Amino acid sequence: MFSRLYIHIPFCRRKCHYCAFFSRENADGDLERYTELLQREMLLAAETTNPQQGLDSIYFGGGTPSLMEPQQISRLIDRAVELFGVAANAEITLEANPGTVDFQRLADFRQAGVTRLSLGIQSFDDRMLTALGRIHTADQAREAFRAARRANFANIGIDLIHALPGQTLNMWRSDLHQALHLAPEHLSIYGLTIEEDTPFAAKFIGDTPLLPDEELAACMFEAADTLLPAYGYEHYEIANYARAGFRSQHNSGYWKRDGYLGLGAGAHSYLRDSGYGTRFSNAADLDAFTTALHNDTLPRTDIMTIARVDAMAEFLFLGLRMSDGVLFKTFEQAFGAGLKQLFAQKIGVLLAQGLLTEDVSGIRLTLRGMLLSNQVFQQFLP
Numbered sequence: 001m002f003s004r005l006y007i008h009i010p011f012c013r014r015k016c017h018y019c020a021f022f023s024r025e026n027a028d029g030d031l032e033r034y035t036e037l038l039q040r041e042m043l044l045a046a047e048t049t050n051p052q053q054g055l056d057s058i059y060f061g062g063g064t065p066s067l068m069e070p071q072q073i074s075r076l077i078d079r080a081v082e083l084f085g086v087a088a089n090a091e092i093t094l095e096a097n098p099g100t101v102d103f104q105r106l107a108d109f110r111q112a113g114v115t116r117l118s119l120g121i122q123s124f125d126d127r128m129l130t131a132l133g134r135i136h137t138a139d140q141a142r143e144a145f146r147a148a149r150r151a152n153f154a155n156i157g158i159d160l161i162h163a164l165p166g167q168t169l170n171m172w173r174s175d176l177h178q179a180l181h182l183a184p185e186h187l188s189i190y191g192l193t194i195e196e197d198t199p200f201a202a203k204f205i206g207d208t209p210l211l212p213d214e215e216l217a218a219c220m221f222e223a224a225d226t227l228l229p230a231y232g233y234e235h236y237e238i239a240n241y242a243r244a245g246f247r248s249q250h251n252s253g254y255w256k257r258d259g260y261l262g263l264g265a266g267a268h269s270y271l272r273d274s275g276y277g278t279r280f281s282n283a284a285d286l287d288a289f290t291t292a293l294h295n296d297t298l299p300r301t302d303i304m305t306i307a308r309v310d311a312m313a314e315f316l317f318l319g320l321r322m323s324d325g326v327l328f329k330t331f332e333q334a335f336g337a338g339l340k341q342l343f344a345q346k347i348g349v350l351l352a353q354g355l356l357t358e359d360v361s362g363i364r365l366t367l368r369g370m371l372l373s374n375q376v377f378q379q380f381l382p
Contacts, residue, residue: 001049002260002271002272003054003253004055004253005263006061006261006269007058007059007060007263008022008263008282009060009062009068009264010264010265010286011030011031011062012097013097017133018132018194018199020195021063021266023063027067030286031072034264035076038076039079041264041293042080042084042263043083044293056091056253057250058077058086059092059250060093060094065095066101073113074113077112077113091116091248091250094116095118096109097134098143099135101148102144103147106144106148106150106153110151118157118188119148119158119184121145122161123160123164124138124174125167125174126138127166128164128166138178145184146182154185155186155246156185157184158184158187158188159188160179161190161191162192162217163191164192166210169219173223173227176223176227185242185243186248189221189228189240191217191220191221194211222371228241238321254318255321255322256319256322257314259271265283265285265289266283268280268282275305275308276307277311280302280304281302282300283299283300283301308335312342315331315335317377317380320365325363328340328362329362350376354368355369356376
């Protein structure tokens, strides 16, 4: 069972230097063929798996979903409504690159049924945008945001990245203030990570003075944690801030382990079926993805039935990402045993180290725990 639908659009005008997501450049005529393939996959998936009381959210990610034509997005939304059902208040998000949209295009996406826009701005400094390999300027990013408002988007998120090559703390604070000037409903604040098989991985090998050190990166994280709540944004997840009522419902579903179906080449899924669920991914290869669907076969790979011990680990490291934390009651309901009964020693050590805090309802990360979250999460791995 699932309540959320993710649709991966693996095309971009130019791949960013830091990006490790499955995508390829120069889609051209592939977008229409890919739209047809997605509808075919949706139909095959509907024959074997049903959503739970309709979909609560749909998310178009990539890649660059805003390269799609609005009528293609509209057809995919309509198909999802037909096959799975979609709740009346469902959140439907489209990721957009500011270099690929204008007012009319955004208005057409809004008319197509998109209710939430996620703008990948990343920085308001043209030097940083060039270093990242982005196709837009800071001025284009600001204009895309204003155009989205004129197109009647009342729920807009902005993505920013810190700890960039050559970035100073003052440069990062300037990015934050410029984002606040636009007053989005949501802000995602990511620290740069160097992923394998990316241009950045080849450029930044080992220790390098070109990247901010850990102390400066931590100061950047803390700067956001101090500034954004002062302007009314709740720090509701390690990397995410939102105004009241505007948490990302789709991503929150991931952290709460809601079932979700991923469509498209390279997409991942988690179905809440028997036991503790099943995870699988689609072939991260357009040829293999296409061949499977032409043979009326779902292109699924790496199918894994989740064991109880793994489900408990997921429950903890996903739940702890959120400011709500992990509640004792919900953990016991899910696994039939108490959290402190199973992990008392590990929780005690993390409390003593100042990485966790505890009250009568559950456990949560401290600010220091957020900075060292991977260290915390490793404690709960089987």
